[in-house]
Amino acid sequence: MTDLLTPVLSAHWGEDKSWKLARYETNGGYRALRTALGMQPAEVVNLVKEANLRGRGGAGFPTGMKWSFVPQDNPNPKYLVVNADESEPGTCKDMPLMLATPHTLVEGVIISSYAINAHTAFIYCRGEVLHVIRRLQQAVREAYAAGYLGKNILGTGYDLDIIVHAGAGAYICGEETALLDSLEGRRGQPRLRPPFPAVAGLYASPTVINNVESIASVPAIIANGAAWFKKMGSEKSSGFTLYSLSGHVARPGQFEAPMGITMRQLLELSGGIREGHELKFFTPGGSSTPILTAEHLDLPLDYEGMAGAGTMLGTKALQVFDDTTSIVRTTLRFVEFYKHESCGKCTPCREGSWWLVQLLMKFEAGTAQEGDVDKLLDICDNIGGRSFCALADGAVACVTSAVKHFRSEFELGYHTPAWELFPYEKSALFAVQGEIR
Known part of the structure; x- marks a missing residue:
């Protein structure tokens, strides 16, 4: 594992007007898009596969593999849907990302849509976070005005429209098939599978559904290569990711680190448990993941490490509870x-x-x-x-x-x-x- 912190997605969060297109372009934004549009869609898919980017929304399914499931011989339109309905208790990584640097997500959406041959993409965001929705809408408008969206993007002949959709605040719509039903105007309830979304998803057409952080990681992979990405993280869980620490810690917040960092190391970075107390238990990935205790402090916080402990990495929402907690x-x-x-x-x-x-x-x-x-x-x-x-x-x-x-x-x-x-x-x-x- 490389350095304890590897700021990539969060590298520019603290800069003045980091959400504006001009600032994003100054920091190298949309260069990866130009690179991707000069490649064949299948090459983009293979590069993401090679990097071993795994879904950052919970299950950890390989992103490139999910893209490859889309049947290109299906005559129906292909869709990309970004699951920005961040609802898991303790999870708070996607919202600050979209608020601070929404163009990171927008660029990732364009590249990912190109890879799967989609010409319409949706960002499904929680309706309660109106400030985030407005920030996304502004970023999409800027991207259209700059020629990164719409017809004939950057003169390549590729067309794409992005629609920012506000949900109604239902936790169940974080489940991908319930999200699709909600997008179609129906009550958000899970669907019976098969058929899976890759074959019959949105409007019964081939659909890829990815988490915000997964898609936002794509531009950095395109820009720097698969080998660069795999230098961070562990053998089977590559790259950087956002860990969210909350609860009884001295300095709660977002810590972008390589996959496989330990809870002990994260606690050291956050100043440890609040003074005068000791750790009782913590959730590795939000309240839906089995809890862990102090005996698990040195386990790698990656998919294999958590599975070996009988739990899941989930959304990496590390809720920390000290000895005063019932x-x-x-x-x-x-x-x-x-x-x-x-x-x-x-x-x-x-x-x-x-x-x-x-x-x-x-x-x-x-x-x-x-x-x-x-x-x-x-x-x-x-x-x-x-x-x-x-x-x-x-x-x-x-x-x-x-x-x-x-x-x-x-x-x-x-x-x-x-x-x-x-x-x-x-x-x-x-x-x-x-x-x-």
Whole structure:
């Protein structure tokens, strides 16, 4: 692994008017587009394959391979859809990227669309982040005016239109097929697969769906080459990525580092756990990924390292909780989110998440009964793997991993309220007479 920090996507976030086209071009913006348009589309796909860019939205599927699944002999239009519906609790990397340097994403969209022979691309963004949507729309307008979008881009004969679409704030629309239904004007609910989006996606046409960070990484790969990209990261998880640290750390924020950095190293970069406390547990990729504890501090934060620990890298949303935190309360709040955001299509998810909340509320209040921990796990067993999408699996993962690491704390819920064991005001970050605690 190279240096601890490798700022590429975040290299210019702090510059004056970093979101403007002129500033982006000064920093080398759109040079990669010119390079890509001088290549054959298949060459662009192969270069991204060679770089081993893996999806930065959660599953880590190879980006170039996903592009190659698009059947070019299909007579229907091809579409690129960027999943900018960042909703996973603790995840906050795509929004600052789009806010600070939206042209990085726009350039990535143009190159990626060219690679798969798409002439229309969509950026599906959360409707609540109006400031980000406006920033994206401004960047798209600038790109059209400069000849990077529209008809005959840079005189190459390639045409592309980008549409910035505002969603309505549904977590489920972060699931790619629910996102497609929402784009088509229907209620956002997961689709049965097959057919997969690469064959019959948006408007029943071949569609590639990628995360913001995945697409935004493409220009740097085109500009610097696959070998440069693979020098960073680990053997099977190449390149740089954005890690989001939040919670009980001295300096929370975004840390762009090579894939495979450890949590211990990230904590050192962020000033460590807040003074006077120690780490209790953390999420490696948002609340839907099984939690880890201090024994996992030296594991590489890449896809293989996390899989080996029985969890997932996910969105690299590292929520950090110190020794003042109630695991029971935290798990309840996570599951309440999934209960609220369940689209209701699948009975195990719709009903099971509700029952998980009811039971966890008893643990929090200290009114659970002997055997309720096993009942909790039994409910999880009847939810996981029994729904159309991974929302139910995420709700189950945060419960089962919490019980795995802190079963005794749940068993204390048979007689003692969680707020007596862990007074909530001690774990909260709030101001008291000007002092942050």
